[in-house]
Amino acid sequence: STKMYSFSVVTLFCSSFVGSSLQSNMSAIASLTNESEDSSQKLDIPINPPAPCEVLKENDNIEQTVTEEMLDEVAEICLTETDTISLLDIPSSIFVTEDADDAGVIKEKNNQYAELCKNRIGNDNYLEESAQTFSGAPKDKHTQSDKIAKEDKGMIATTWDIYDSFFDQNKSPDNDKDDYTESSVGTSKDQEKSGEKSGSSSSYTVATGNSTWLILSESFRHSLFVMERIVVGKIFQPKLAAYRQLPILKGNVVMLIVEDPDSTAKPGTEEQSEEGEESASSPSLEYLWAFSCELTKGCNITSMAWNKINPNILAVAYGDFDLSNCKPSLICCWSLKNPMWPERVFHCDSWVTSLDFSAINPSQLAVGMYDGTLAIYDVQRQNNNARIADSSKCSERHLHPVWQVNWIKEETLFLREGGAEALISVSADGRITMWSLLNNGLGGRDLMELKSTQNTKKKRKAAGTKTKTECFLSVLTRGLCLDIHPTDSCIYLVGTSEGLIHKCSLSNSQNVLETYQKDLCPVNHIEWSPFSSDVFLSCSSDQIQLWKQDYFTPVFSFTSTQEVVKTIRWSPNWPTIFAAIIGRQLEIWDLDSNILAPTIVHHAAPGVKLMSLLFTTGTDCVFLGDSDGQITVYQLKNLSVGKGEKVKLKANK
Template identity: 25%
Template sequence: MSRPLRKDYRTADFEQLSRMIKEHPLMKEPGAEQQHLHKLRTPEYRTKCVMRASLDDIALGINLYKLQLDTPMSPTLEEPNYLKEPASSARSAHSARPPATPFIKVLLRKTPIVVLFERRSMTALADTKEGRQVMEDNRKYDELLSGTDKTRRTVDADTQTKTALMKSRLVNTERLTTAQMGSYVSNFEMYDTYTDLEKSTTSVQVQGEKKMEITTYHVGGVDQFVGINSLPGFRLALMLTMRILASNVFEPQQRRYRNMAPPDPLAEDVKFKYRLGLLWRLSPPLSDPKVHQAVSDMSFCPSNGDIMAVAYGVYSHGKVRKLPRSGWVYVWNIKNPVNPERRYHYQVPVVTVEFSPTQPQLLAIGLHNGGVEVRDISGQDLPPLAVSQRSSSPHFEPVTAIKWIYFEGDVGCRNPHITPFLATSQAGAVTKYRLINSPNMLGLEQQRFQRAEGELEGIPIERQPPAASLLANRHPQCLEIVLDPVQADIYYVLTDEGTLYKCSTNYPLQHLELRQVHDGPAACMEFSPWSPRMYLTCGSDWCIRIWLAGILLPIVTLQHHLSPVHCARWSRTHSTILVSLSRSTVDIWDLRNSTMKPVSSTVIDADIFYTTFKFTHCGRSLAVGNEAGNLLMLSFEDMPFPPHFQYKQLKRAIFKALSMQPDLRKQVKSVGYFGYPGGTKQTRA
């Protein structure tokens, strides 16, 4: 006969377990301090039973709980026989679902790291004192751990750390040992030593007006410092040391010159102010500050834009009472903006300098007495490579401009890569110089211009006939020479009459075209980097004119200041921006904005007149010279971003400027495409 199954047959076990939990120390009534902390806890935290235990304690508690539930009841708690179920009831109870294990939520918290003992590993050579000490420590450690109960539990695990030593034995050097040694020197020996030394103090000029005293000693009447300074190795080491010292002061400016941090096109605070910032000032260390030394010309090395040659001489005779009897050519490097790295002295002022595009170490120098020299700047204190001679170039007027040319079929050069160059002078002559197997250059006269007469193409001016024909005034003064960007044999010459001569090296002693570009001396001319048919000219009539080949009149005329424009050049990064230089301002023009006034005018050293300027190779910096002999290196700041289609932007700006001149607009439109093939940028060295 079966009995009904009692569901509370383990009630006594659960009552015993609950009694043990209540008697546990954690379940006792908290004190006053614990009650205060309990109030500060969150309601969710109050409902939880929190115990501080390790993982081993939790696992051990769960196993013990399972054992207590699975063990049979004690005899005292065993039920009487009359309450036991029969076999059928036992089978049904055996098939019943076992009670589920209570759910326990484990919350793991990070505890602070407690370092009980730490022993850093050390590697030493076995044949040294340190190595022997390490081996002794390892032996003692093994003895301490020897025995059955002293074995340390170790676990082997793979890691990604390399076991190979990163330092080889060869890099370890022996420890230096020092010792004190005594010596005896009498007063007589000290007196004889200092008697042989002749002390001399000289004052050396540093950075313009600053002076520094240097004390040297002479041994046997010979200055030791002079002998050391004449060594090539010492001078090279001194040059490199000065570069390192200068970089400590001019490092931010040198980074800006190298364009290491270009402007971000995605910046939110972009402003277009067309501003020029001063990077540094190159001041020549002249021995006599009263001597007038103006920056007459400059030239950047074609292969290395950090190197530039500067000519110091006479630019304007207004403030010069008499002609200086000296001139200099300094070769500067932006790595050392304090002192030049090459110096060449001349007995007459230097007018112009120009680097060779094929041999960048060659520098052509034009002098005020009509002489021309070519120097190799790769070495220090090298003599001139070639000098012009009076038999082939009998002109005594100043050489105003030099341009290296190249055309196939040129023979007679000492080196096939050394090309001839053209030099213009104030005598109205263009001379072609060529280096031959001789210390003297071979000079051939290419052109000899005559004064223009009658009405010419270009701008209309009233040309007065000369009152008397003077032999000294028959020829105009040549002021500038420019090479054609496409045709290698074509070059252009500007004169003090404001005329532009188009000539060819294939047709000497005759010009191809003649045009009146200014009502006064024409100082500068340059082709646009994005158009071989568009060029600008500037002169003493206060104007900058933009011309287009095939049109007789200028398409755009820019005029703002009532002063001569010494120089004007196209920007290397923007097709519609050009920079002009007057006596006291550096103006930036943007044809997209306005042709009536420049977008910005920069004045630095207003009491000193500017002479000339040139762009760097990258086009984001500008070198400006003045009559005080200072060369100002300026950088373009807050400039607009270059357009992707430069030629289209230039054409759009030109047609916008001609919106009020329909006849001239039709002529420009009839010219058609006036850019380079593909609209790319192309310049000649």
């Protein structure tokens, strides 16, 4: 059978090309018709009516086999163009159609612009010039940064560390409570039954807990602090009871008199009678204990001060004035509840020469130093921030050693405006300075300049009147000691290196009120009597003088040896008793019994020098500091003087 193929293609080629192609196509169709008729006659196939032909649609796909003869034939192909398809249509904002709403406005503007361009020709108001816009020149800038520091760190976790970590996470709080309960019960009860075995097992249970966290906790440290005080108080109970004048516990309580095995204290000896035996009823000193630790061994005790609110706190300054022997300078705050170790320890850059506690702010400790610095420490703090203020940045700071500092009470005249407590210091540079606590440190102003006396004239009035001394002042002299009047805080006494004692006032910074002088030896210490407001003691390099402020010569002079008198102290309990350090011995004077010789003489141990002296308030004890870093506590025994008595002084005529 022969199949007929027809192609209908529309093309847009030129007419000549279409005409030639039509002639060739007609010849080709005629040849194909002849060949098909010849081939059908030759085939022996029954003639059947032809099957109805299927009309192929234009879009139907026809599968056919293409032969080589078909490829050689000429085919007519007509190509047609499809409609234009718009994928994206963005209307222009420059061109507007005539149907737009604003078409009329735009036409009017265009007409105005055309009229403007037409009138510009030949008009002097318009000038055509060319212009060029300059762009900013680029600039290169370079920056430099620190090198990024890199550090490699490594860590290792062992198998048992991982196990313990996961075990603690999975452990419930109830289990922890049960374990601690078993541990505590086992420690208290099982130890009695099982002896050493149960004790070791209970210790192991506690050790496997959070021991590090427990030791570093604040509650545990406070518990240790209280426990230490209880243990030390148990050991020193007889001595502390004697100090506080309390009965010693007896009965079931075992009395232990324990001395520190590390202590090198040598209490010394008291002078005995000519027979070599001291009577049991004669006055004497009884050794109680000594404040000492490893930090303070070998250091000179330069100053001591009681806390004015808490009588159990004692501040002690340690230093060494020997330039060839550089030892650390310390400030230790001792408590009577623990005589074996100080509660606070502060390290200082320079040697401490004087201490004094504040009465209004009992935690503030004023410190005078050898390099001229005045500092205030807060003893409630335990770290390096205890030093809250100093005079190092003040323009009025002292240039020489500060030999004494004293707090002034709040009711002082110059302090009523500010309402704060202030300090008075005396220095070897000849200046007496008042200090106040500021935000950035200590601020000071000079109260008095101690000028040297070059010429002295004495003028005597009529008989029975007192003698005055007229002084011509010039260069400054060193100030060595200072004390404020016990009832009038505006009045104070100053001792100088020329042997003069000046009575000064805070309201007069130009002239001294009175001047007292016995000899030319330096005045080492001055102290007002706590019972009589017009009596004071002074000590110089050769003797002790008792003064009355209305007389310019001493009422009494006391001397027992030719050695230097370092310091003197009035007893706060007995008005007729004072103590003095003379050379290497301590002397206790009782003016009610003897004004010619001391009542008690205590010698220091061999090789030890006595440096500082302090009485206690409310008890009959005296604290004695030496050159070996120890504060020895002695109790005065068998003194026949009564408390509250006053001494009547008569002036020497």
